[in-house]
Amino acid sequence: MAFLIDGKKISSQIKDELKTEIAEMKKKGTEVTLAVIQVGNDPASSVYVGNKKKACAYIGIRSLAYELPESTTEMELLTLIDELNNRKDVNGILVQLPVPAHINEKHIIEAIHPLKDVDGFHPRNVGALVTGEDGFVSCTPAGIIQLLKRSNIDIDGKECVVVGRSNIVGKPMAILLLRENATVTICHSHTKDLKEVCKRADILVAAIGKPKFFNRDYIKEGAVVIDVGIHRNEQNKLCGDVDRDDVMDLVSAITPVPGGVGPMTIAMLMYNCVEAVRLQKTER
Ligand SMILES: Nc1nc2c(c(=O)[nH]1)N[C@@H](CN(C=O)c1ccc(C(=O)N[C@@H](CCC(=O)O)C(=O)O)cc1)CN2
Numbered sequence: 001m002a003f004l005i006d007g008k009k010i011s012s013q014i015k016d017e018l019k020t021e022i023a024e025m026k027k028k029g030t031e032v033t034l035a036v037i038q039v040g041n042d043p044a045s046s047v048y049v050g051n052k053k054k055a056c057a058y059i060g061i062r063s064l065a066y067e068l069p070e071s072t073t074e075m076e077l078l079t080l081i082d083e084l085n086n087r088k089d090v091n092g093i094l095v096q097l098p099v100p101a102h103i104n105e106k107h108i109i110e111a112i113h114p115l116k117d118v119d120g121f122h123p124r125n126v127g128a129l130v131t132g133e134d135g136f137v138s139c140t141p142a143g144i145i146q147l148l149k150r151s152n153i154d155i156d157g158k159e160c161v162v163v164g165r166s167n168i169v170g171k172p173m174a175i176l177l178l179r180e181n182a183t184v185t186i187c188h189s190h191t192k193d194l195k196e197v198c199k200r201a202d203i204l205v206a207a208i209g210k211p212k213f214f215n216r217d218y219i220k221e222g223a224v225v226i227d228v229g230i231h232r233n234e235q236n237k238l239c240g241d242v243d244r245d246d247v248m249d250l251v252s253a254i255t256p257v258p259g260g261v262g263p264m265t266i267a268m269l270m271y272n273c274v275e276a277v278r279l280q281k282t283e284r
């Protein structure tokens, strides 16, 4: 039977480690501050932003919440980011995505100072990830590496297949796996024989964005499956990109949805806030 990779438990361990570290920093007079910006009131975004604020409160990070109306202009948002970039008491800035359609997401990501970009989305941080320099790593893929390592799943030399090529998950995921000496394949909508490619995977990262897309036809016996998808059905029940019931007897380990990758995104955001203080000390 498959081993369930418990993202809730592992994310709690990471938050507890950070809580201890932050208490030590506070004793030395260092406070960590995260500015969280939400534009509009998309219900899912409100849940994630609420969970980020709760995580900050739990581990001892000061959070500044900016809840802006849907009608906020790109210029108004850029002005707020500029103000936060210049505030010495703010270590991290994040703008919850997606932003409303009238705001250009790329302009927003690029406006955040790279040393405060705790989401790791700024091109400078993406470049640093590729070249192996210091910088912030996108939270979801960073969390997946932690899930694998803390579950004692070896990555070195493994065949890893990442399905999805977003800037936030797929691309940084592939680079992180490469950094761990995996053999990495990225698949996308133009990939021929997706089933055959996925069947080669020792570790399959499913980030295609389609509910229960991956059934047993895509999985090699004994594979480790990481499910990045989050979907809600008509009954408001959550599921991932993987048809877990169908693959359960085939895989050696799998992340559940909910309670797998999702909670790690927030734990790694907290990690990046602590990392922000370190990076700002050495590079500012
Ligand atoms: N600025 C950012 N925007 C977005 C990011 C991000 O990393 N930075 N990622 C996602 C949303 N996200 C965090 O912001 C996120 C998504 C899901 C979860 C999570 O814990 N999911 C739970 C289920 C929760 C539920 O919906 O009931 C789970 O999988 O167990 C946390 C964070 C897009 N935007």
Ligand SMILES: [Mg+2]
Pocket (backbone or CB within 6 Å): 138, 139, 140, 168, 265
């Ligand atoms: Mg993320």
